[in-house]
Amino acid sequence: MFNSKIAGIGHYVPERVVTNDELSQYMDTSDEWIKERTGIEERRFAEKHEETSSTMGAKAARIAIERAGITPQDVDFIIFATLSADYYFPGGGVLMQRELGITDQEVGALDIRNQCSGFLYGLSVADQFVKTGMYKNVLLVGAEMHSMGLDFSTKGRGVSVIFGDGAGAVVLQPTEDNTQGVLTTKLHSNGTHAEELAMINPGSHGGYHLGKEKFGYPEDPTFKSIFVTQKMIDDDLIYPNMTGQLVFKTAVVKFPEVIKEALDSCGLQSSDIDMLVPHQANLRIAQFVQKRLGLSDDQVFNNIQKYGNTTAASVPIALCEAWESGKVKEGDLVCLAAFGSGFTWGSALIRW
Ligand code: UT7
Secondary structure, three states, X not given: OOEEEEXXXXXXXXXXXXXXXXXXXXXXXXXXXXXXXXXXXXEEEOOOOOOOHHHHHHHHHHHHHHHOOOOHHHOOEEEEEOOOOOOOOOOHHXXXXXXXXXHHHOOEEEEEOOHHHHHHHHHHHHHHHHHOOOOOOEEEEEEEXXXXXXXXXXXXXXXXXXXXXXXEEEEEEEEOOOOOEEEEEEEEEOHHHHHHEEOOOOOOOOOOOXXXXXXXXXXXXXXXXXXXXXXXXXXXXXXXXXXXXXXHHHHHHHHHHHHHHHHHHOOOOHHHOOEEXXXXXXXXXXXXXXXXXXXXXXXXXXXXXXXXEOHHHHHHHHHHHHHHOOOOOOOOEEEEEEEEOOOEEEEEEEEO
């Protein structure tokens, strides 16, 4: 058995900076409210019709691949995590493969749909493949293009001010040094509150979970396409919804819990963590987790101020910036953790 190590890391964020003040031109919100409740100062929005989650993913991937000292042709497995895929199907993995110009290799591409914890789930899957020696260069990417699917009217302000676009990527390779690389990953889920942070439509539910009437399904849907109904569009039921306080309250419990679980399984304590890179959901959540674990400011990396919540991309973008700025160094114990829609959550410990 090998350990898997992050051999290369990269990130990409679109050029367009969208400030809180700009958002307040489209909806009833303010820079003060957004900063106070979330810590976010600005976010990036991709160029509509020119960029997608898979093209941004490919840009981050190219950097990670180069830094790993390999070429795109050397990638032997692709894992792509997003909630904002270019198409409903197929997933973004094959589109990114095509964008990278490596279709000739015909390597496997796995799509991960675990939203904010997508990168952690992907890391765990990649780790299993590398550990067993099955793959030697696994490309793992988290990428999001939220700006295409948010409600920028006042009705959507509780959700839309939070999210931003971007992508982060890593290449995982085997190492025979079992004190290095991914030490453990922990994954959890609980579907009880699946709809409390969700984009329900379009979907194949047909009203099953929440009632046919709510979505405007016709009485006799035989042979009629009902994937999207007019009522969904008219009633703005095609946007993500979130019960923010429930998500917040659950997150501040699950983050420390799953981090502690990882530490315990390795015989480590929170004081051993050199750098915690939490999913960038809300600065207040990260600060709460920091306090609960007794970590100092230089043991936690946050960049939500610049990018908002980029969901599956947030952990690799933050990890990449932490590494680029010298805040993650060889030998450091790095802890990654995420919580989000599903609810799903997870953690990882990496000896850098
Ligand atoms: O990564 C995915 C996981 N997601 C999360 O982790 C998100 C977790 N939750 C949160 O981050 C917070 O709950 C939010 C930032 C989403 C909301 O903050 P909050 O402090 O929980 O506010 P709230 O939803 O309780 O709303 C408080 C007030 C309401 O007005 P009233 O009813 O008190 O008059 C909202 O209508 O703030 C209002 N509000 C806004 N006001 C200005 C909600 N959104 C906005 C806004 N601008 N953007």
